[in-house]
Amino acid sequence: MKHLNWDWVPQTRVGFLYLNTLVTDYDEEMGLFLSETADDITGWETYEIDSEDSQEICLFTEDKVIMSIVVDKFIYYKGINLIGLDENQLIDNLRIEPNEIGKGVIYENGDVVTPLEFDPLGLEVWIQDDIVVSVCCMKL
Known part of the structure; x- marks a missing residue:
């Protein structure tokens, strides 16, 4: 399906x-x-x-x-896929600044990802090298 x-x-x-x-x-x-x-x-x-x-x-x-x-691949908001946007494009599309920027997490392979939290939207976005790589949606 x-x-x-x-x-x-x-x-x-x-x-x-x-x-x-x-x-x-x-x-x-x-x-x-x-x-x-x-x-x-x-x-x-x-x-x-x-x-x-x-x-x-x-x-x-x-x-x-x-x-x-x-x-981790597709999540469309107002017709735009948030995955793959850079941080500025993300903020422009959401029309809101993150209310919190978390500490970077280092994975075993050396990749560093940083969470940006947008609580009014129930959204946590993970950024790697300034690019959105994953999105977590919740109801707060």
């Missing part, structure tokens, strides 16, 4: 995936599978969706309720 409509409505949904809904509302026919059981720190489970458009989609759930949606 193709899932090519990855439009984002702040604090509501990404494509056909709605925040604060039960993950059980979606089924295996959509490519949904449990990838990580609840951890001891947050108690959240992680689900992923296999997508024919190579999009990696992670759903973080608490008691089966979708708390956040993370995407």
Whole structure:
């Protein structure tokens, strides 16, 4: 099944995936599978969706309720894909400055990614080399 409509409505949904809904509302026919059981720190489970458009989609759930949606290839806001924008383009398109810039995280391969938080939008954006590489959407 193709899932090519990855439009984002702040604090509501990404494509056909709605925040604060039960993950059980979606089924295996959509490519949904449990990838990580609840951890001891947050108690959240992680689900992923296999997508024919190579999009990696992670759903973080608490008691089966979708708390956040993370995407890495396509997320359209007002017709523009946020992935691949530089930081200035992102801010111009969102029309809001980040309310917090987190500390960079260094991965084993040496990549450094930095989170930008846009709380009024329920958005956390990860930047690497000034380019958006991942987006986490939530309802705050």
